Amino acid sequence: MLDATDSRLLAEIQKNATLTAQDLGEILNLSASQAARRRQRLESEGYILNYGARLAPSKLGLTVQAFIQVQMASHAPEAAKAFGQLLASMPEVISAWTLTGSTDYLLRIWCADLPALNQLIHGRLLAHASVARVESQIVMDQMKSDTPLPT
Numbered sequence: 001m002l003d004a005t006d007s008r009l010l011a012e013i014q015k016n017a018t019l020t021a022q023d024l025g026e027i028l029n030l031s032a033s034q035a036a037r038r039r040q041r042l043e044s045e046g047y048i049l050n051y052g053a054r055l056a057p058s059k060l061g062l063t064v065q066a067f068i069q070v071q072m073a074s075h076a077p078e079a080a081k082a083f084g085q086l087l088a089s090m091p092e093v094i095s096a097w098t099l100t101g102s103t104d105y106l107l108r109i110w111c112a113d114l115p116a117l118n119q120l121i122h123g124r125l126l127a128h129a130s131v132a133r134v135e136s137q138i139v140m141d142q143m144k145s146d147t148p149l150p151t
Contacts, residue, residue: 002047005030007151009038010047014148017051054146062110064117065139070105070125071132079130086128092120103135 002010005028012027013019019027021036028035042048057065072079087096087107095108111117117136125134 002151006038006042006047009035010042010151011148013039013048013051014151017053057110061112063113064111065142066109066111066117067137067139068107068109068121068125069103069135069137070107071102071134072104072130073132074130075104076130083128083130086124090120090124092116 008028009024012024021032021039024030024035024039025032028038030038039048057063070083072083083105087093090109092109092111093107094110097106098104099106109117109120111120117138121134121136125131
């Protein structure tokens with residue numbers, strides 16, 4: 001069970017994962033050792049999955065963000081497994097979800113430019129034997145960036 005202090009700790013490390021135990025202790029009004037033990041418990045209980053950094057896509061030469069809806073031609077387990085392996089081999093796909101409804105998968109991708117997006121769609125996705133159809137939406141502007149989860 002999470003108490004209010006655990007929730008505050010999770011909120012703080014989502015904002016800044018590099019906070020030290022000393023920093024967390026000051027924010028949470030705990031000793032550094034108490035803050036460290038709480039963080040360690042939350043890690044061991046699976047509340048904290050990992051730590052990472054958010055990078056600036058434009059600094060990496062990534063200028064096109066898009067969402068791609070994929071409709072499968074086959075829903076056989078082997079087709080789903082092969083499609084999953086394809087997605088795992090594509091670093092441009094930064095998130096993928098299975099969905100209900102007419103769309104089987106929703107992919108979030110980043111590419112360098114429109115020709116790279118075109119190659120990804122036509123050369124990799126549509127070329128896959130179990131993909132029947134794709135529909136893409138190019139992001140014009142991101143009005144709200146990825147944010148921490150509510151705690």
